[in-house]
Amino acid sequence: MDKIVVNKLDLFYGDQQALNNIGIAMKERSVTALIGPSGCGKSTFLRTLNRMQDLIPSVKITGQVKIDGQDIYATGTDVVLLRKKVGMVFQNPNPFPKSVFENVAYGPRIHGETDKKKLSEIVETSLKDAALWNEVKDRLHESALGLSGGQQQRLCIARLLAVGPEILLMDEPTSALDPISTMKIEELISELKDKYTIIIVTHNMHQASRVSDRTAFFLSGDLIEEDVTSVLFTRPAKKKTEDYISGRFG
Numbered sequence: 001m002d003k004i005v006v007n008k009l010d011l012f013y014g015d016q017q018a019l020n021n022i023g024i025a026m027k028e029r030s031v032t033a034l035i036g037p038s039g040c041g042k043s044t045f046l047r048t049l050n051r052m053q054d055l056i057p058s059v060k061i062t063g064q065v066k067i068d069g070q071d072i073y074a075t076g077t078d079v080v081l082l083r084k085k086v087g088m089v090f091q092n093p094n095p096f097p098k099s100v101f102e103n104v105a106y107g108p109r110i111h112g113e114t115d116k117k118k119l120s121e122i123v124e125t126s127l128k129d130a131a132l133w134n135e136v137k138d139r140l141h142e143s144a145l146g147l148s149g150g151q152q153q154r155l156c157i158a159r160l161l162a163v164g165p166e167i168l169l170m171d172e173p174t175s176a177l178d179p180i181s182t183m184k185i186e187e188l189i190s191e192l193k194d195k196y197t198i199i200i201v202t203h204n205m206h207q208a209s210r211v212s213d214r215t216a217f218f219l220s221g222d223l224i225e226e227d228v229t230s231v232l233f234t235r236p237a238k239k240k241t242e243d244y245i246s247g248r249f250g
Ligand SMILES: Nc1ncnc2c1ncn2[C@@H]1O[C@H](COP(=O)(O)OP(=O)(O)OP(=O)(O)O)[C@@H](O)[C@H]1O
Pocket: 013, 018, 036, 037, 038, 039, 040, 041, 042, 043, 044, 045, 056
């Protein structure tokens, strides 16, 4: 089933158009990779999916983004609920300067959970689901800033999972990490796919091949081509895609 359906989406920063007439659908419990050269609009597009771009005053958006059939840009949309449902992980791990436990408990707390036992359960489950529990279970009350970069990134994923999202947006989640931490995040993405719909921006085409079901190629604000990942990388339909994946530019 389609979880996200984008139709005729345009986005402007002031007079500058950054996304042109984007149309794409993403299936529930799948991983979609967004690739393309720097400045092509990958992050901009990703952020339209939970209305993060609305936070920038100059931004104007037209068109539709439907999640579970609801247009998230319709008036009356509860943006707080939307961002709970559609969570985001950033390029640089950004844990709060608090304990490991408090990082994960933070979201459920602000959404009203006060029961200590319940919070402990959520923290444990989220850390397990983020494949971090074994590494931190004995240091839950130590600062998150003492974790390695890769652990911090998994902690940020755990923090996200703790509020019960359905869609995970990841903007170059491994670009600041070493190869082993990267591999762990990639394995984690493969596991999370059983429960979540995932969209990942990556500059690494090998990573896109390894983790995604479908890949979308963006160029200068246009969605040039979107297909099953193995097809897009071996038999792209468009010359521009072929030029990009064969390393002729970007
Ligand atoms: N806040 C902003 N205000 C004005 N223009 C912006 C803003 N953010 C991005 N842009 C412009 O929109 C275009 C797309 O940027 P975006 O960050 O989405 O690209 P990207 O594909 O994510 O690039 P990268 O791979 O370098 O992260 C670029 O031309 C960029 O300069």
